[in-house]
Amino acid sequence: MKAAVCYEFGKPLVIEDVEIDQPQAGEVIVKTSACAICHSDIHRIRGDWGGQPPIIAGHEAAGVIADVGTGVSHFRVGDHVVVSLLRSCGRCFFCLIGRPYNCEGRFPQDERPRLRNKEGVILAQGLHTAAFAEFMVVDQSQVVVISPEMPLDRACLLACGVITGWGAVVNTARVEAGSGVVVIGAGGVGLNSVQGAALSGAVKIIAVDMLDHKLEAARGFGATHTINAGSQDPVAAVLSLTEGRGAEYAFITVGSSKAITQGAYMIRQGGIAVIVGMPSNQDANFSLNAHHLTYGRTVIGSPMGSTRLSVDIPRLVELYRQGRLKLDELISRRYPLDQINEAIESTERGEALRNVIIF
Amino acid sequence: MKAAVCYEFGKPLVIEDVEIDQPQAGEVIVKTSACAICHSDIHRIRGDWGGQPPIIAGHEAAGVIADVGTGVSHFRVGDHVVVSLLRSCGRCFFCLIGRPYNCEGRFPQDERPRLRNKEGVILAQGLHTAAFAEFMVVDQSQVVVISPEMPLDRACLLACGVITGWGAVVNTARVEAGSGVVVIGAGGVGLNSVQGAALSGAVKIIAVDMLDHKLEAARGFGATHTINAGSQDPVAAVLSLTEGRGAEYAFITVGSSKAITQGAYMIRQGGIAVIVGMPSNQDANFSLNAHHLTYGRTVIGSPMGSTRLSVDIPRLVELYRQGRLKLDELISRRYPLDQINEAIESTERGEALRNVIIF
Numbered sequence: 001m002k003a004a005v006c007y008e009f010g011k012p013l014v015i016e017d018v019e020i021d022q023p024q025a026g027e028v029i030v031k032t033s034a035c036a037i038c039h040s041d042i043h044r045i046r047g048d049w050g051g052q053p054p055i056i057a058g059h060e061a062a063g064v065i066a067d068v069g070t071g072v073s074h075f076r077v078g079d080h081v082v083v084s085l086l087r088s089c090g091r092c093f094f095c096l097i098g099r100p101y102n103c104e105g106r107f108p109q110d111e112r113p114r115l116r117n118k119e120g121v122i123l124a125q126g127l128h129t130a131a132f133a134e135f136m137v138v139d140q141s142q143v144v145v146i147s148p149e150m151p152l153d154r155a156c157l158l159a160c161g162v163i164t165g166w167g168a169v170v171n172t173a174r175v176e177a178g179s180g181v182v183v184i185g186a187g188g189v190g191l192n193s194v195q196g197a198a199l200s201g202a203v204k205i206i207a208v209d210m211l212d213h214k215l216e217a218a219r220g221f222g223a224t225h226t227i228n229a230g231s232q233d234p235v236a237a238v239l240s241l242t243e244g245r246g247a248e249y250a251f252i253t254v255g256s257s258k259a260i261t262q263g264a265y266m267i268r269q270g271g272i273a274v275i276v277g278m279p280s281n282q283d284a285n286f287s288l289n290a291h292h293l294t295y296g297r298t299v300i301g302s303p304m305g306s307t308r309l310s311v312d313i314p315r316l317v318e319l320y321r322q323g324r325l326k327l328d329e330l331i332s333r334r335y336p337l338d339q340i341n342e343a344i345e346s347t348e349r350g351e352a353l354r355n356v357i358i359f
Numbered sequence: 360m361k362a363a364v365c366y367e368f369g370k371p372l373v374i375e376d377v378e379i380d381q382p383q384a385g386e387v388i389v390k391t392s393a394c395a396i397c398h399s400d401i402h403r404i405r406g407d408w409g410g411q412p413p414i415i416a417g418h419e420a421a422g423v424i425a426d427v428g429t430g431v432s433h434f435r436v437g438d439h440v441v442v443s444l445l446r447s448c449g450r451c452f453f454c455l456i457g458r459p460y461n462c463e464g465r466f467p468q469d470e471r472p473r474l475r476n477k478e479g480v481i482l483a484q485g486l487h488t489a490a491f492a493e494f495m496v497v498d499q500s501q502v503v504v505i506s507p508e509m510p511l512d513r514a515c516l517l518a519c520g521v522i523t524g525w526g527a528v529v530n531t532a533r534v535e536a537g538s539g540v541v542v543i544g545a546g547g548v549g550l551n552s553v554q555g556a557a558l559s560g561a562v563k564i565i566a567v568d569m570l571d572h573k574l575e576a577a578r579g580f581g582a583t584h585t586i587n588a589g590s591q592d593p594v595a596a597v598l599s600l601t602e603g604r605g606a607e608y609a610f611i612t613v614g615s616s617k618a619i620t621q622g623a624y625m626i627r628q629g630g631i632a633v634i635v636g637m638p639s640n641q642d643a644n645f646s647l648n649a650h651h652l653t654y655g656r657t658v659i660g661s662p663m664g665s666t667r668l669s670v671d672i673p674r675l676v677e678l679y680r681q682g683r684l685k686l687d688e689l690i691s692r693r694y695p696l697d698q699i700n701e702a703i704e705s706t707e708r709g710e711a712l713r714n715v716i717i718f
Binding site for chain 2: 093094172260270275281284287289294296297299301302
């Protein structure tokens, strides 16, 4: 099969033929139909989170089940599925307390490599998925069946960007109708926090970004106010929009320690600041004044929207079917696999909400 | 009346005669029976939290109602009461959402000074109470009636140290039976977090302190494990006691940015670190790695145990009556008002759980 391999951090991906294993017990092979490019892929192939190349990235995917391993009972060849990096064993401490996104189980793909190039060099399976390839071998917990009527190029967005942004609002923070929300970053994740807040009935949705065209997009997704952080102090601007108290909730969807600190200062006493985006290792330390929190504020991390795939993906598909969840508007451009480097560069330049590779 | 006045930060208090106002509308005058010395008083009179002397500190008090202002209907002269610094208007945004401890109302004592020395110099009412004095003039929301059978020298402890430590566990974090808890700091507040956790049914209660005699006291209050942070790395020690995951909850009861960071690293994915103690202004900034939180950890501040006085004080009095809440054991020594400087120095040296001034 063809795949886009990262042989050196920061260099263009190499499109080449790659060998993929047969599925082990509990695994499925999915023929990739579409895979969006997420900033986490870029962090991964730029070396921002450590690790070693060669690696195949890509983790926001959808496709069709092509093969199943032993012990796979919920999926059949031909099923349309969303494929996510989230995997869960169903038996560990965290799975059993309803936090499958914190699963500490081990999987066949941890034990032995599943991808090799023609020379037999092992290719790491980036983010447990390696979706920049024509086929993926993943654990059955990473896939969710969707209706064949759901277009796969839009379905793939559900696998990461949508659940991360939407889930932070709906699952992690449980935003209630009538509340006031700030979303820092109006990109592929942030817009989904904006529409999550709108769907949850928030009455004040303040989007913060450095780029006016992203703020304009945020309005389309339900933002009631926008702040360009390049031209005003975003903390002061939020306070002035919220009677000086701050908002009930802030979602920091950009991976930046500065934005995390700003987000924490945008919430009122009793408010909740949610860390959604993952900063690079170099920028991961943020600082806060303890007195600010002592008055009853919360900072919480949202592990991929606290998503339970089999619960959340069907809900999102139904919201899309009802015309209430925007997905079409998230796609900036579609690319074939052999133009993936262009797609990545465009994403890196901040031009795109989501660029999608179509197989 | 006699009072202990701070004329210069860091200097001994001066015992002298002081003038106190009549109660305004909604206020009561309480004849002080007992007032414990809290580390917040020491922060206040050492200048750690800014402000200007002269000031009268003291805010962990109990006494007897001596006079009531107009519009006070729930209290009568002779009522035994606990007197706290927490005050709430009952009408503002935060009072109405069930967070009276975040009240943003204004009160008569904000409008005009209530205490003066013989030369007519205004004496600030420290922490809204000024309980290092024979009488206090406070808002009616700051007092809660208790049974005359409840000894006032123990009742005073409920006003701050107990509710702060216990409330962080019971109200802010809502610790559930069976869970694992770390308490950093085994002083007057920390011991109440320990006994709050024990009363809540926590099965693992790990106390962390630098002083062995405080750790010994923590065992008496329900700690199942103790860690002397002076002789071992407390984070590593907690991880090794919790299968490498960390505890469900950590309560940071010492006012130290380093302890806050340590507490955050002691909790498991999905766990909650609660900031209970207030660091000095100079030591208020703490730092954290965002990735650590991204896996679903929470850092939350507990504003004086998220206490609603009229809800929590009666519960605590009843727990004491049932023999389930330890108060007697919290009192290290009793002092008359004219030995208050000795009592403060002893507290400052870390010798005492609580030193109590008896009037």
